[in-house]
Amino acid sequence: MLKTSDLISSCQNDWDAYTRHRFVCELGNGTLPEGAFRHYLQQDYLFLTHFARAYALAIYKCDNFADMRYPLTSLQGTLDTEITLHIDFCKKWGLTETDMMAIPEATGTVAYTRLVLDAGQSGSLVELYAAMAPCAIGYADIGQWLINKSDTVFDGNPYREWxxxxxxxxxxxxxxxxAAQLDAMMRDIPKxxxxxxxxKKIFRDAVRMEIAFWEQGYQDA
Structure with a gap:
């Protein structure tokens, strides 16, 4: 039985480079350049637009109503919660939703989102989930790591809300x-x-795109 933990261990170095990237570390200690963070916020809004489409594609690819419920819940969470939080957060950095909609997609954003959508359009439902999983699982990992990290700065950190x-x-x-949903979908796949x-390749490619997404914040800001 293939598990999410197997996908992570198959590209452990890339996973660590993503979840412990200097962008993440500088977020934690408050030293991340403001321009890099603003660029990230702008591109992440565009990324979430495509991610919502990917969840809709997942619903389309499901065979029954029961299976449709998970991507539907995720789509609703993206539209009703995450994007709303993102827009409210961006307002505090002087960015309106209209501003973000008018911003061109950076190369890394195009590469990552099209990888996800292509996995869904040309591959199976589980392959689509493998392409999407590094985002949800990785950001949860990063958030927990920063909350518990001994040198994370909370007082006065401009990125504390993130x-x-x-x-x-x-x-x-x-x-x-x-992770549980992906595990369930892979339960009949031999390792x-x-x-x-x-x-594993799709998952690894998506993780590498996450690394590039952090990097472009420095390069394009």
Whole structure:
């Protein structure tokens, strides 16, 4: 049986480079350049637009109503909670939703979101979930790590709300649910099969896109 933990361990170095990236560390200690963070916020809004489409695609690819409920819940959470929080958060940084809608997608944003959508359009439902999983699982991991990290700065940190948002119980539950759902979908896939290798590659590619997403904050700001 293939598990989410197997996907992570198959690209452990990339996973660590993503979840412990310097962008994340500088968020935690409050030293991240403001321009890099603003660029990230702008591109993350565009990213979430495509992610919502990916959840809609997942609903389309489900075979029955029971299976549709999980991506539907995730889509509703993205539209009703995460994007709303994102818009409210961006307002505090002087960014309106109209501003963000008018911003061109950066190269890393295009590459990542199209990888996810292509996995869903050309592959199976489980392959789509494998492409989406690094985001939900990784951000929950990052949020929890920063909340518990001994040198995380809370007082006076301009990014504290971001840390609190991704470290809260709701985001932790979302990450755990994503991993559990993916585990359930992969329960009949042998670990060393060709199908498992395809899923591992998709997952690894998405993790590498997450690294590039952090990096572009420095390069394009």
């Amino acid at each position: 840390i609190d948002m991704y470290g809260n119980d709701e985001m932790q539950e979302a990450g755990n649910n994503c 060393d099969s060709a199908a498992a290798n395809r899923i």
